[in-house]
Structure formats: C-alpha cells, structure tokens
Amino acid sequence: MRIDRLTSSDFRNLIHEPLSFSPGVNLVVGENGHGKTNVLEAIYFFKFGRSFRTSRDSELIRFEEPLLRIVIEAETRVDDREAFEAAIERKGAKRIKLNGKEVPKYSELVGRYPCVLFGPHDLALTSGQPAERRRFLDMVGSLTDPGYLAVLRAYRRVLAQRNAALKTDTASALGVWTEELIEQGCHLVRRRVDVVEAIRKHMISHIEKLQVRYPIRVGYESELTNSQPADVTHQEHFAARLAGREFDEIRRGTTLVGPHRDDMTLVVDGHDLRRYGSQGQRRLVAVLLRLAELSYVEEQLREPCVLLLDDLFSELDERVVDHLKGALDDNRQIFVTSPVDLSWDAAGTQIFRVNHGQVGPVPQP
C-alpha cells in the first residue's frame, strides 16, 4: 500500500492543508506535545477503524468541536485509487466510507489497509499483562486468516454465556455451554498456535539481520496445550481441566480455564523475558515481534505494508535503527516521528514540521 494524501479537520489538534506524502520516507518532526503522533494516529485509523491510543472515539475530536473528518487517499492492492473516509460526531455517530460507500462493518476494513505501527507502547508486548500479547496474536491472526475473527467472536460470546450460566442457577444447561466452550476454545487455540508459529518463523531472519547474540524463543502458553498428555485430544484435555475447576468456577462465577487466559511465552537467553528481561531486551523483542508481524502480514497479503514508526529511534540502539531504515530497500513507504531532525539520507525523503498542531511540508533544498 502507499498513502498519497491526508486531509483532516478537527482531528485532535491538527491543522493542515491536504498533505501529500512521499512514496519513500516521510519524517514528521516537531517538539513533544505538538501533535506528531496525531499524524500517525490519523493514518493508522483505517487499519481497524479506530485509534491505537484510545477506544473512545470522542477523544479524537478537537476540543469543543462537534465532529471530525479524516480522508486518506491511497494506492492499494485492490485499486490504485482508494479513498478512506471517516466522520465521527461527538454525539457518537461514526461513519466510515470506502470510495464513497459506507462500510457497515469495520471488519471489512481488516486487511484492506495494511500498515504496521512501531511505537513506545509496544513495550507492553514484552512487559505488560498477558492480555496485551493475546491482543497482538488476535490482531495478527485476524489480518492473515479470514475465519479468525469469527472464531474469536464466537469464543467470546460462548464465554460470556457460560460465565452468565455459572452465575445464575441454570446449572442444567451449564454442560452445553461447557461443550460449546471446548469446541470454540479448541478452534481458537489451534489458530493462535498457528499464529505463534508464523511469528516464530518470521522472526528468525530479523534476528539474524540484527545480529542478536542470544537465543530468543516464542511459544504459545496455554494450560490446554502445555500440560496435555500425548494420548488425549485437545477436547478431552480441555474438558478434564474444566471439570477439575468446576467447583471453583461456580463459586467465583467465572470461567477459569480457556484461551482467554493464555499467553505468549518469550524466552531470551534461557530466561522468561516477561519477568526477568532487561529494558533493552524487552525493547528489542518488542521490535522483533512487530517486524515478524510485518513480514508475516506482507507474505499473506502479498502487498507491502506502510510502516509507521512513532518516536522509536531515541530508545533503540544503532543496529536496530539501521535495520529498520534498511526496510526501505524493500520499497515500503515509511512515516517516522522524531523530536529532532533525523538524518535520513534516502532519496525522496519528505519532511513535515509540526508546530502546535500546524502541520506543513518543509521545502527541500
């Protein structure tokens, strides 16, 4: 994909004429707090029809304004001229249009707008709660596998129903919700294991290019697969686990076993990174996970992703920075925010300056 133009009105604090982007590197520079990340946020918006920073859409509207608009013109694998439009009202109405036609379900956007964001919040992938890593796997899964989202939704629905059944006294039907949970849960675990395997495979070449000296292992951590005896099926094992916890589950009114409690393991040099990693290792592995996402999504969609790098270089060592810059060789469009003018000597680099929300291109000498 290549993003050609961004038009926005009343999106956060941004004020700008339509911005035309370089097909290569776009540097967004400016002081902290002036709105650099807002530019990336507007570009990222159409990946899933929402912001990467907040789930409350009204926060995206400029103070005291009634509605915001974002328009992105892009060249994608589907068409060489696609227009993505979003309008969000403070009152809550939200409309996303693709080429002038309203998109009723945002899941239709998934995979249509391939971009990968690297940013400071990625540290949560390696340092945060298991939920962060599950979200990562589910995100990568739904980008690359059309059935993933449906499986995930079905599992969440069954989980909510089973939790409700555990709380209310409809014990006579608990059995069928348990069976449904096992069926949908096994589908989800199987798909997640596939995603982790793909991530692991795609990480290898990046580990080599970055000349990382210690071994890094990723795996899927599930009570269901890890402790499974060889002679029982996933279904039987899941059932046995649930049966063992049923008393606790009824007492606490919630499902205690299942993929909604799983995690991705990250082992660096023999140590569990989630607990014992250094800041540097955590940052590096977070970048590696994003790079693996990038290669995997590109392989599946057969289309180069747009790279969004949010204030990344101040915290990474030079080798990683060089490797990321090298991604340009693969003909990707890149957007980079930085508080200082970066030296990025690639032909066709376009610099944008952000000053109190005002964004404009800097004329090249």
Next chain:
Amino acid sequence: MEYGSETLASLIRLFAKMPGIGFKTAQRLALHLLRCEDKEVEKLGQVILGLKQTVGFCKSCGGITELEECAICTNPARNREMVCVVEEPRDLIILENTGQYKGLYHVLHGVLSPVDGVGPEDLNLRHFEERVRANNIKEVIVATNPTVEGDATALYIARALEPLGCSVTRLARGLPMGATLEFADDVTLARAIERREEL
C-alpha cells in the same frame, strides 16, 4: 412534538415501538388511520383486540393456532415420526412455505442465553422429551439458527434426547443455493470447506 392531540401522539409512540417501524413511518401510519373510514379503523381495532384472546399456541408443538392443537399437529397426512425444532413461530412459517417438509414441528419460543437470563426452563422444552417418547418419534431435526446460542440449544436438545435413542440431526450449513463463491462471505466459505461433502 406537538400533534394537537395526545391520543394521536400516543398512537404514534406505540407504532414506533414495533419492530421495523421508525418514527416517521409511525407518524405516517397514524395519520393514515385518522383519514381512513370509521368502519375500517373499527375493524382493525377489533382484530387487534381479538388477537390476544383468540390466537394462542398449540399445546403439542407450541405453534400458532386458534384451537387447542394446531392444523399441522392434527393433520393425519403429516409424517408423525419426524419433528423439526425451531426457535420461533416465524421459523415454522418459513420452513412450511418451502413445502418440502412433511413432518411435525416443535417451537421453542427462544434459545438458551444465560446472558439474557434464559435457561432451559424458560423454553418450550418441558414436555418435549415426553412428546418424543410418547409419540414414538424416530427423527428430530434441530433447525435453530447457526449462532452460538442456537448451537448450544441444539446441543442441549441432543443431550436431553440421547437416552431415547431417536436420531437427532442438525440443518446443514454451507453455501446458499444459486449463490456464487464470489459473493459468499469468508466465514460461510471456510465452514463449507471444513464440512465438504463427498461426491
């Protein structure tokens, strides 16, 4: 809004509560009635009044009827060894319109959904087992919707009937007739591949 009449305003509000009717349509309906001949409106009123009094549910299957038992349950030409379980009377009507199914029905009036506080005892299931046993029914076709709730309800019925030894089947799911692959959604297509048939 000011209509000059509280009766008219409340009629509009009542119409607007109905499924598929928005505020504008409700207004149009109410104003239309106001212009209709008295006789017509009277007849409509009477039919609506009679609806709850005369229309009820069949004591065997739960389908719609004005008698104790519905026309399908009392029809001797129907196959009495086959029962199709549906969620709502609406589904019975749809299946009946196909003209393909000659067996009997059983209407659940809902699906299992603990989130909404619906358990087995809230469905028309109390006498179902007994009905299957007493009438020597050989096959039960569960035609609940292919949702998480519909699936769980189907499973519940299958488990409940297990000891009776009758055959319990579920409606097939896959590509709709006449549809091309191009227009099938990913989920349907994936499911159709997963459960493909031998030729």
